[in-house]
Amino acid sequence: MSFAAQMFNNAFFLTFVKKGFVVLNGIISLMLVARYFGPAMRGEYMFIVNVVIVGTTILNLGISLIYPHFRKQDKRAKNLFVSYSFLQFFLYLIISMLILVFTKDVIVGLSALLISVNVLNLQVTQINLVENLKQQSMIIIISSLINTALITLAFFLTSENLYLILIIFGLKSYVSMVFSLASLWDKDFKFTIVPVKYKKMTALAFLPLLTSFLIAINYQADIIILKMMSVDFYHIGLYSTGVALAEYSWMIPDIFKEVMFHHNARKDDIKRMTFSIRLGFTAVVSVAILVIAFGKPILGLLFGADFVAAYPIVVWMFLAVPFMVYTKIIGTLFSANGGWRFYFTTLLISVLLNIGLNVALIPSFHIYGSAFASVISYAFCGMTMLFWFKRKYKVPFRDVLFVKWEDMQKLMPFLARKKASSVESLIIIGDGGHSKMVQNIVRESGTYRLTEVWDDKYPEPVARDGILYTSLDEKLQSLTQMDSDVAFFVAIGDNEIRKKIARTLALAGKKFAVIVHPTAFVEATVEIGEGSLVMAGSIVQANTVLGKHVIVNSGATVEHDISVGNFVHFAPGSVVTGGCTVADNVLIGAGSVVVPNISIGANVVVGAGSTLTRNLEEHSRKKTE
Numbered sequence: 068m069s070f071a072a073q074m075f076n077n078a079f080f081l082t083f084v085k086k087g088f089v090v091l092n093g094i095i096s097l098m099l100v101a102r103y104f105g106p107a108m109r110g111e112y113m114f115i116v117n118v119v120i121v122g123t124t125i126l127n128l129g130i131s132l133i134y135p136h137f138r139k140q141d142k143r144a145k146n147l148f149v150s151y152s153f154l155q156f157f158l159y160l161i162i163s164m165l166i167l168v169f170t171k172d173v174i175v176g177l178s179a180l181l182i183s184v185n186v187l188n189l190q191v192t193q194i195n196l197v198e199n200l201k202q203q204s205m206i207i208i209i210s211s212l213i214n215t216a217l218i219t220l221a222f223f224l225t226s227e228n229l230y231l232i233l234i235i236f237g238l239k240s241y242v243s244m245v246f247s248l249a250s251l252w253d254k255d256f257k258f259t260i261v262p263v264k265y266k267k268m269t270a271l272a273f274l275p276l277l278t279s280f281l282i283a284i285n286y287q288a289d290i291i292i293l294k295m296m297s298v299d300f301y302h303i304g305l306y307s308t309g310v311a312l313a314e315y316s317w318m319i320p321d322i323f324k325e326v327m328f329h330h331n332a333r334k335d336d337i338k339r340m341t342f343s344i345r346l347g348f349t350a351v352v353s354v355a356i357l358v359i360a361f362g363k364p365i366l367g368l369l370f371g372a373d374f375v376a377a378y379p380i381v382v383w384m385f386l387a388v389p390f391m392v393y394t395k396i397i398g399t400l401f402s403a404n405g406g407w408r409f410y411f412t413t414l415l416i417s418v419l420l421n422i423g424l425n426v427a428l429i430p431s432f433h434i435y436g437s438a439f440a441s442v443i444s445y446a447f448c449g450m451t452m453l454f455w456f457k458r459k460y461k462v463p464f465r466d467v468l469f470v471k472w473e474d475m476q477k478l479m480p481f482l483a484r485k486k487a488s489s490v491e492s493l494i495i496i497g498d499g500g501h502s503k504m505v506q507n508i509v510r511e512s513g514t515y516r517l518t519e520v521w522d523d524k525y526p527e528p529v530a531r532d533g534i535l536y537t538s539l540d541e542k543l544q545s546l547t548q549m550d551s552d553v554a555f556f557v558a559i560g561d562n563e564i565r566k567k568i569a570r571t572l573a574l575a576g577k578k579f580a581v582i583v584h585p586t587a588f589v590e591a592t593v594e595i596g597e598g599s600l601v602m603a604g605s606i607v608q609a610n611t612v613l614g615k616h617v618i619v620n621s622g623a624t625v626e627h628d629i630s631v632g633n634f635v636h637f638a639p640g641s642v643v644t645g646g647c648t649v650a651d652n653v654l655i656g657a658g659s660v661v662v663p664n665i666s667i668g669a670n671v672v673v674g675a676g677s678t679l680t681r682n683l684e685e686h687s688r689k690k691t692e
Contacts, residue, residue, distance in 0.1 A: 090315050092211040094369070097311050099222045100232060101304075101370040108227055110304030113311075114294050115233065117287040119178055123185040124283035126159060128269060129276030134194050145194060146259040149251055151268065152190040154260075159183035173230065181237045188244035195247045197586075206246040214239035274411060281414035285421055285444060286314075289437045292425045298434065306434040308370060309380030310441075312358070317391045319350045337591070340396065340456075341466045342474060347392040349470045355385040383438035390449030393467070397452040409455065417448040491515050492553045493580055496539065496568055498522035502558035504621075505600060508584045515554060515580055543568075546575035554580040557598060557616060562652050566634045569598055569616050579616070587619075596633065605637075614651070623655075626663075638675065650685070 101109055134148050160183045167176025195203040217235045225231060289310070293303050358365060362381045366374050398410065421444035428436025456462060465471075493515035495502055502520070509517045521539040528537040555577050559565045569579070579598035583589060587601045590608050596615035601607060604622045611625055614633040619625055623637040626644045632651035637643065641655045646664040649655070653667050656675035667673070668685035 088208045088211050090318055092215040093315055095215050096218050097308070098369045099218050101308055101374055103218075103222050103232070104227060104229075104304070106304035106308075106373050106376075107299070107301040108229060108304070110300030110302070110307060112229060112232060113307035114290055114300070114303060115174065115178055116236065117290045119181045119185060119236075121280075121283050121287050121291070122178070122182040123189060124279050125276075126155075126182060127186050127189055127276070127279070128155075129272030129274075129279060130155070130190055130268060133268065133272045134190075134197060143259075145198060145251060146257050147261060147264055147268075148194055149191065149248075149256065150259045151265055152187055152194075153258075155190075156183060156187040159186060177230065177233055177237075181233065181240075184237055184240045184244065188240040188247070191244055191247040191251060195250050199250050202250045203247065206243055206250065209246065210239050210243040213242050274408075278411045278414060281411065281418045285414065285418045285448070288418070288422055289425055289441055292422065293429065293434065293437055296426070296429050298429065302434050305374065305377040306380050306437065308366075308374050309377045309384050309438070312366075312381055313384035313388055316351055316354050316358075316385070316388050317395065319347055319354065319392075337460050337462070340591075341462055344392060344396050344467045345470045345474055347396060348389055348468060351388045351392055352469075355388050358385050379435060380438050383435065383442055387442040387445040390445045393449035393453040393456075394445065397456045413448060413451045413455075417444045417451075420444050420447055491580075492518045494519040494521065494553055494555050496521050496555065496557045496572075497559040498524065498536065499559070501560040504602065505556065505558040505582060508582055508600075508602070512583070512585050514582070518553070539568075543571060546572065546577065549577075554578055555598075556580045556582060556600075558600075560618065560636060562634045562636055562654060565616055566652065569634075590627075608645075620657075632669070641673075 100112065104112060130148070130151065134144065160180075163176065163179035163183050166179045167173075170176060192203060192207075195206070214235065217238065218232070221228070221231055221235060290303060290307055293306065294300075359382050362378045363375050366377055366381065370377075421440050424440030424443055425437050428440055430436075432439070453467060457464070457467070493509060495505060495509075495517065498520050499522075502522075506517060506520070509515050517534055519535045519537065519542075521537055521542045523539045525536045525538055528535055530536070555572050556579060557565045557569050557572070559568065572579070581595050581597060581599055583595075583601040584603040584605070586603050588606045589595070589601060590611075592609050593607050594612045595601070595607075596613055596617060598616035599613050599619075600617070601619045602621045602623075605619045606624045606626075607613065607619060608625065608627040608629075610627055611629040611631070613619070613625070613631045614635065616634050617631055618636045620637055620639045620641075622640045624642045625631070625637060626642075626647075628645050629643060629647050629649065631649045632653070634651055635649055635653045635655070637655045638657040638659070640658045641660070643649065643655060643661040644663045647661055648666045650667060650669040650671070652670045654672045655661065656673050656677065658676045659673050659679065660677075661667070661673065661679040665679055666682045667679070668683055670686045671683045673679055673683075
């Protein structure tokens, strides 16, 4: 497999490319639209776009935000959500047509149609991000390219036409929506209408809806308020250009959050979070200094001389950018930690602060008052989340500011391109049924690059699809001659055999991979020991510690505050409830249930389908009941 193929098979590299394309195409589109319209008409265009964004957020009803929750409980949730989205879309489409007919206002009617399309696109995009991450990344790249191409054609072939650019804005969502639906519409799809579940979905989505609405208002309200307070479109155009330039820098923390050293996330999530924050903060501060220093020539070069007057707004908005690092990166922890209420309250105060300051300052300070209001609002939100993060995880300030020397040491191999690939090489031990599933997880997640599989059923080496399949015994005898940078994973379900091989590798100084399926849920405070595996649909809850070479098999649930020893196997569908202690070499059988606060000794076997209600000493066996 070529280097390029390996990289584009990596979901996280593809996410990085996707965001890069979004930023690049966004800046090109922003530049062309600004030059196409000029400040005044751009102001009118951005006012409409902001109304559409807020309308989309409200009429989405929070549905796109709760899909992962339902997906963990039911793999067929896709059918329900796509069907719901379709019904919602057709209802909104009918209402949009009626608005167009009765108002006879093309802009109002077109805005309503854009909201309808954007709502469906938002929902199917979210579903597809869960179901087909790589495909959705490619869809976003393609739709961005098409959008830029259409705007380029409009720029060179037509004169100022607000309707045309709005239609192109809608086509981007439409193209993305169509491709996403095509990706989701597989042989297993079935149109599903379950009113009771729809009611439950709507109820569960209420708080996420309010939260996303507050986020949208916090980011979009300023332009709407400026128009409501009779600021002319010329100045709104200048203001929106400065804001848009700052918004693209907000994607920097997203890139670090989703891409940088993702394979370490399952081992020590808080370390990854602080590392991402430091990188993101350093990057955005560097960009902010650069833009503030050279803002005027940048504005003139990108948008033309008419937009140089937006420079003071650019300065104000880039002062707010560092706070967005904390809001964006730390904000992802709230849903994982059940912090919707705190998140919502923080955003509510931030929005009220933003709106209040806008109303108070715009009459006297015009667009600069609005910029100041945004800075204060974003600073409040970011710092509140930072203090929450510090208090909860006992993180010192120095760990959430600029990069440290040890961070640079981590980055050096990447910057120097020491390796042919930024994805660590992996050797899997065993090629049975369990190993086949592990190999699929590695391919799907892209966290490691599978190079070899060792199993004694291969007396002679065999190469398939760029992977070497070879003899286990022969390779174990030459461990000391191998590259120390390669990670190993013992993909053998039997605890004793897995332990024997793992110890042999450990004595030779080899390191072990941690493998987590993309659909598994692992709470941020979970610690996972080396060589462990968390498979599809499984759940590991807060403050649980998994030892070394543990298997959490498909659909297994390991609840909160559980201490798990080494070489433990939670078989498919097993459930271990909160507060339990599981010693080394334990097998929790398929479909079994362990009630809270139970202690299980070493080498215990809990039979499939049984319910364990008492402590078990070492070498005990709980039979199926």
